[in-house]
Structures are given as structure tokens and as C-alpha cells.
């Protein structure tokens with residue numbers, strides 16, 4: 001190719017570069033037009049972060065200086081008889097990739113020699129100021145990289161809403177709780193979990209969170225639900241009225257009815273334990289996963305204290321209630337201690353998770369515990385364990401403000417300390433819709449053991 005021909009290609013190349021630029025700008029504009037107000041602000045923020053990064057990184061000491069002559073300088077020196085010219089040290093700036101969402105930006109940055117995770121963490125408060133964010137966290141992002149999460153608004157203070165998709169979940173054991181204080185998703189695995197203990201002052205979102213879980217799992221025939229609601233006498237007057245169609249069993253605040261349901265569940269647990277090997281070919285249902293013929297059975301015990309409270313008195317009626325409460329505790333203990341491998345999950349919700357509300361021999365074997373707002377640190381300790389005393393900034397006692405309705409505190413696997421989660425609100429109309437659309441999937445799991453499986457809907 002002659003020089004003349006090469007020169008002729010320049011306008012073509014310039015045109016291609018311009019066209020690529022134009023496409024990039026158009027895509028950005030399209031996204032901008034379609035985005036909501038908060039995301040638009042984040043889009044501008046992402047541009048500012050990218051363009052200001054080289055300067056900011058220098059000022060924060062996040063750059064490295066390379067004093068070794070470059071490869072080309074050394075080659076040049078070889079040509080000039082081994083003499084390397086006065087060499088300018090090079091300042092290395094970490095490469096970054098910036099993504100945005102409604103709450104702010106996420107920056108993935110490379111580590112450099114002597115600039116690692118600890119340096120980024122030390123710089124986090126200054127990055128927050130420079131990017132005008134309320135919170136910045138820095139976490140490792142694989143070898144030699146960090147993930148910087150910067151949020152402009154406190155995600156815990158912004159109520160969110162969840163509209164159930166009505167789609168069959170890919171994995172029924174994934175419990176998507178909501179967003180943490182950095183607007184990252186908090187997902188808890190329910191596989192191999194026999195019990196969840198949920199506490200919190202009245203009106204702070206326990207029932208709404210349970211409704212969300214039921215709505216998300218209801219489209220799967222591999223999950224069946226039963227509810228004991230200690231706050232209502234009949235199903236129609238309680239918080240679970242909209243879900244009735246999708247429940248294979250429901251009892252209100254009557255202790256004897258609760259006793260009957262818990263007894264039924266223990267019988268199911270025993271029958272499953274006796275037949276699991278023969279039916280599933282494994283000793284632990286989670287080794288093959290729940291399916292329509294062997295569904296995960298979720299028993300919700302809301303206002304759990306109703307069923308376990310100690311009744312004191314010598315009159316026959318009180319004595320009977322005391323006996324029923326003791327029996328209820330024994331039955332639920334059986335489910336929580338032995339139900340895991342056969343696919344039974346008990347969710348216990350109460351206002352204060354002290355020993356008089358949920359017996360400690362039940363509460364303390366629930367692997368997942370969470371708490372919405374609490375009045376006292378003792379109530380927080382009862383719900384989350386002694387360690388919460390060491391994390392005062394995450395204490396549920398600090399959530400006693402209407403702003404934090406729907407915010408829960410929990411220990412999340414793989415994370416240090418406690419995580420605060422903004423759980424989304426699920427409107428009653430959505431709950432009713434999902435329950436009525438999926439009512440045809442409701443089966444009594446005991447009936448399935450004797451051969452009444454839903455045909456054609458095996459496995460989740």
C-alpha cells in the first residue's frame with residue numbers, strides 16, 4: 001500500500017470513529033430519556049467520576065510512581081550504545097470501570113503496587129465528599145481489584161415497593177430480602193434452613209416481609225404454605241386473608257387449633273422422615289431440591305407469642321391453656337430441630353423475641369434471625385444475639401422512627417457484623433392477585449406423600 005493510498009483511508013477511519021462516537025452518544029441519550037429522575041442524576045455522576053478520576057486518584061494517593069525506564073526506553077538505549085536518557089518517572093493511575101443505578105455509582109478499580117484495598121478504604125470518606133455521596137464502601141473484587149460503592153441517598157430511608165412478577169422462581173430457596181445501606185441486594189439462602197426468627201415492634205413490616213416471600217414463591221408448585229396467625233380469630237379478619245387460596249392450612253389465635261396444626265405438621269415431618277429414602281433416594285431433601293411431589297413446606301407462625309405464652313393460674317381453663325402452650329412449644333421445637341432435611345421451614349414472627357414470646361430452645365436453633373425496630377437493647381439482643389451490642393450503629397433500637405418502617409437488621413452469611421436491609425412493601429392487592437392466580441397449585445403435602453402429586457409439574 002502506497003503512502004497516497006494510506007492517506008486516502010484517513011477520512012474513512014475518521015468517519016468510522018465519528019460514527020462510533022455518535023452511536024455511543026445516542027445510546028446514552030436513549031438511556032437518559034428512559035431513566036427515572038434518580039438514575040439520570042447518577043448518569044451525570046458517572047461521567048463526573050470517570051473524568052475526574054485521574055486527578056482525584058492523585059490527590060488521594062491512589063496512584064503509583066514507576067521509576068523504571070519503560071521497555072521502549074531500554075530498546076532505545078540499546079540502539080544508542082547503552083545510554084538511557086534522563087528518564088521521567090511515570091505516574092500510574094488505576095484503571096476504573098464505572099456503572100450507575102438509581103442510588104449512585106459503582107466503581108471497579110484495579111490495585112497498583114503499594115495501592116491496595118486498605119488504601120482505598122482509607123480514602124473512602126474523601127471519595128464520598130468528592131463524589132457528593134452519603135456513603136462509600138470499598139470491598140475486594142477478586143484478586144488485584146476493588147469495588148467502590150457510592151450512594152447519594154441513604155437507601156434505608158427511601159421506602160420501596162415490590163410488585164410480584166407471578167413467574168415461577170428459578171430457585172425457591174433464594175430469599176431476596178431487599179437492599180442494604182449501599183443499595184446492594186441482600187439475598188439469603190433458605191436451603192437447609194429449618195427456622196427463621198423475625199422480631200420487631202408492631203407496624204414495622206414483619207407481615208409485609210412474609211407476604212413478599214409467599215408472593216415470590218407462590219407461583220412454584222414446589223412450595224406449600226400454612227399459616228398460624230396469633231393476631232386474628234378468623235382468616236377473614238387477619239393479615240393473611242388475601243392469601244387464603246394459596247394456604248393448605250390456616251389457624252387463628254385459638255391455642256387448641258394451633259395445637260392441632262402443629263401436631264399435623266409433626267406427623268408430616270415423621271412421615272417424610274420415614275419415607276424420604278424410599279421416595280427421593282436421598283436422606284436430605286436439599287440434596288435433590290424441592291419438587292411438586294415433595295414441596296418445601298413453609299409454616300408461618302405470626303404473633304408467635306400467642307401460641308407459646310406461659311399461662312399462670314390454678315383454674316382449669318388457665319391450666320388447660322398452659323398445657324396447650326407447653327405442647328405447642330414441644331411440637332414446634334420438633335419441627336425446627338428435625339424438619340430441615342425433610343424440607344420443612346418454620347418462620348416465627350413476634351414483636352419481642354424474648355424467651356417468654358418464643359421459647360429459647362426454639363429461637364436459638366433458628367439459623368436465620370432478623371429484627372425490625374426494637375425499643376430496648378435487651379430486645380435487640382434477644383432477636384439477634386449478644387454480638388449486636390458490639391455494633392451499635394446497626395442496632396434495631398436506632399430504627400425507631402417512621403422513616404425506618406420496613407428496615408430490618410440481620411447477620412448475613414459472609415459479611416462482618418450486621419446488615420441493615422430496606423425491605424420492600426407489597427401492596428395487599430398484589431398479594432390477593434398472586435394468591436388467586438396460584439390457588440390451583442395448593443396441595444396438602446401430607447396428601448402428596450400418599451400419592452396425590454400434581455402431575456406434570458415435577459421439580460422446581
Ligand SMILES: Nc1ncnc2c1ncn2[C@@H]1O[C@H](COP(=O)(O)OP(=O)(O)OP(=O)(O)O)[C@@H](O)[C@H]1O
Pocket residue numbers: 159160200201202203204205206207208209231239351405406407423424425426
Ligand atoms: N417494607 C415496608 N416499607 C414501607 N412501609 C411498610 C413496609 N412494611 C410495612 N409497611 C407499612 O407498615 C404497616 C404495617 O406493616 P406490617 O403489618 O407488616 O407490620 P407488622 O410488623 O407485621 O405489625 P404487627 O406486629 O402489628 O403485625 C403496613 O400497613 C404498611 O403501611
